[in-house]
Structures are given as C-alpha cells and as structure tokens.
Amino acid sequence: MRSRSALVVSIAVVGALSLSACGSRGEKKAGDDAAGTTVTIGVDAPLTGPLSALGLGIQHSVELAAKVANDNKEVPGVTFKVKALDDKKSPQEGQQNATALVADKSVLGVVGPLNSGVAQSMQQVFEAANLVEISPANTSPTLTQGEKFDTEKKRPFKTYFRTATTDAIQGPFAAQYAFTDLGKKKAYLIDDKKTYGVGLVGAFQKEFTKLGGAIAGSDHIDENNLDFSAVVTKAKSAGADIIYYGGEYPQSGPLTDQLKKAGVTIPVFGGDGMYDPEYINKANKNANGDLATSVGAPVESLDSAKKFVADYTAAKFADPYAAYGGYSYDAAWAIIQGVKAVTSANAGKLPTDARAKVVEAVGKVEFSGVTGTVGFDEYGDAINKQLTVYVVKDGAWTVAKSGTYKG
Secondary structure (H helix, E strand, O other): OOOOOEEEEEOOOOOOOOOOOOHHHOOOOOOOEOOOEEEEEEEEEOOOOOOHHHHHHHHHHHHHHHHHHHHOOOOOOEEEEEEEEEOOOOHHHHHHHHHHHHHOOOEEEEEOOOOHHHHHHHHHHHHHOOOOEEEOOOOOOHHHHOOOOOOOOOOOOOOEEEOOOOHHHHHHHHHHHHHHHOOOOEEEEEEOOOHHHHHHHHHHHHHHHHHOOEEEEEEEOOOOOOOOHHHHHHHHOOOOOEEEEEOOHHHHHHHHHHHHHOOOOOOEEEOOOOOOHHHHHHOOOOOOOOEEEEEOOOHHHOHHHHHHHHHHHHHOOOOOOOOOHHHHHHHHHHHHHHHHHHHHOOOOEOOOOHHHHHHHHHOOOEEEEOOEEEEEOOOOOEOOOEEEEEEEEOOEEEEEEEEEOOO
16 A cells, blocks of 8 residues: 555445446536536645655545545535545655646545645645645645745635644744743754754744743754764754754654764754654654644544544554544545535536635635634634644653643
C-alpha cells in the first residue's frame, strides 16, 4: 500500500452499483440529477516516505468520512469516493497532483496537503479551477492571510481553507508556555529552512522576546543531512535554557539524540510537525522532557471524537489516524456538507458550476465535528483556535496543557 503513488479508494453504500438502468455507464456529469451521482473527494498527502505516518492517517480519516456519509445517505442520491495521491512532501509533486485532481471532473473537493510548502504550489491550480481545498495540517499564516499578514491581512485564494490553526497562534502559544509556565528565559532557535519551520520559529521568537526572553543564537539544518554536529556544538555553547525547533520529526528526532549525547540537557520544544511517536523513536530514548505543540485538544479526550475513534478502530485501517486524523475527517465532512447544501438548493441536482457553488457553501458551513465546532472565518481559517502542549514522559507524549492563545 505504501509503495503506491496514487491510490483510489471507492466506498459505496449497499446498492450503489445500481447507479442507473445501465450500471456500467459511469459517473454522471455535473448538472445531472444527483440520484446515482458519484462525487470524488481528493486527498493529497505524503503517503510514502518519512512523513507517511501522518499522510496515511489523513487519507484513512477521509475514507472514513466518505464511508459514514454513504452509509447514512448524508447526501441523498450521492455516493462519495476518495482519490488519494502521494505528494512525497514535494511541492512539485503536489502541483502535479493538483492538476490531476482538477482534471477529474468528479472531484468536488480536496483534503490536504500536510506541508505548507506543498500547499503554496497547489493553491493557484485549485483557485483557477474553482475547486475547494481544505488542509487539516497547514499552519503557515501566509496561506490564508497573505505575505503581509502581520500588518495587512488579505486572503490570497478564496478556494483555500483549513481546519488546523496557524503558526501565528501556535508559535506564540509555545513561547508563552516556555517563558511563563516553564520559566525559560534564554532560547536557542533552529529551523529547517522550509516555509513551515521558518514561520514557526519567527512567530515563537517574536512572542518570546516580547515577554522578556532573550535569544541566545540561531542556526539552520539541512533536512537531507542528518549529521548535526556543527549545530550541536553551537547550541551547546550558547548558554540557552531551551531550544526551539521549527521543522518535522524525521530531522528533530536525530537532532535531539545528538544534542543529548553531546551533553545538552535542556529541553527541545517544537510544533505540530514534531508531535508524533516517530519523534521519540528517532531520538533513541533521549526525548524525555522535550515538548511540542499541536493543533486542538487531544482527540482521545474529546467527547465529540468518541464515535470517530470507535469507527476508525472498527474499520481496521493499517495505520493510525495520527496527529491530523480528526481534522482530516472534519475537512472531508465540510466538503460533504458543502455538496449537500448545493444539491439541496438545486432540487437535488448538481449544477453545472458545482465546484464554484461548493466553494461558496463550504465558506458558510458550521457543524459540531470530531475536533469541536467546525467553521471558517473570512480568511478561510478555522474558527477553532485551541492548542495543546505535549511533553515526553517515560518515552511517550503526554498532555501538559490545553488552551487558546491570548495575545
């Protein structure tokens, strides 16, 4: 399964094979009566490679949403299927996948991608096609609020939404926890030179210094070179009492391992890209005391997520839902609700401009989802701003604090 670069999963309700008197005729075009219509939800995520643990959780959670919608006949006459494409965490692959999904006329919405840098390469493709895209994981503020989001918020793409909160909130939330809750006053900053990592570190630094903290120094890593000896040497001599890292677990795990083996005993703190069991594994049991923020509250702690967790377990997927499963399910459900609103307003039919209508409908949805109240503000950002700090204790991530950023 993990070696396939494109995976199409069809999940149909009982009897969906009888789409028409001629079942082999195929899917109906937009504008036909919704009865017997198949609507595809696209997925773009890293389904192979070092981030596949997150990407496959995204894929399976969308598949589960489609199955629930079909089983419950959520949109009368419409059967949902899922078409998942592997972007290998590459912006170029992501752009190619976006083009392929646009070309499939049955696709009325896309969930993904995981990486903010990949999203940058896809947004214009979806915008030109009026195809809604909802990321469960992107956190770069520029994706929804423009390059000048600090001083002049301006939504660049009307088709882009997300169920995750942004680094403009996640970075400061981490800084407040480090400075106020942990009493840390001197931070050393490291990033992976990518959109997500650089943005996260910048947001942390701004809030940390505003609170009165000092920056002991900063450095960058090359994600393709796991020998971090030069960075470790600088960090060790910086005199910091905490390291803040912007990047993902395939690099931060080995970095932590090398730091601890060199005698750097201060905690490493990162964002949601670090929050995964693989971080602990790659740190070779040297991660105790390290911290990470992640979007929302722990899914397992939410009453609203109990059915999702039970249904996901019952489905026996080969991979866990991981950090973004609940947000992926909610993203898919927002698309499903958008399709439902469009067909309901058009006498049970999909209009010829179904994609544009779904974009408009998604912007207005609000429902109680797996992760809490799901809806979007004027920029396409999630209205749910909750975050959680996790700490590694006895070789596992445990909750340290949940709350919302108070600027």
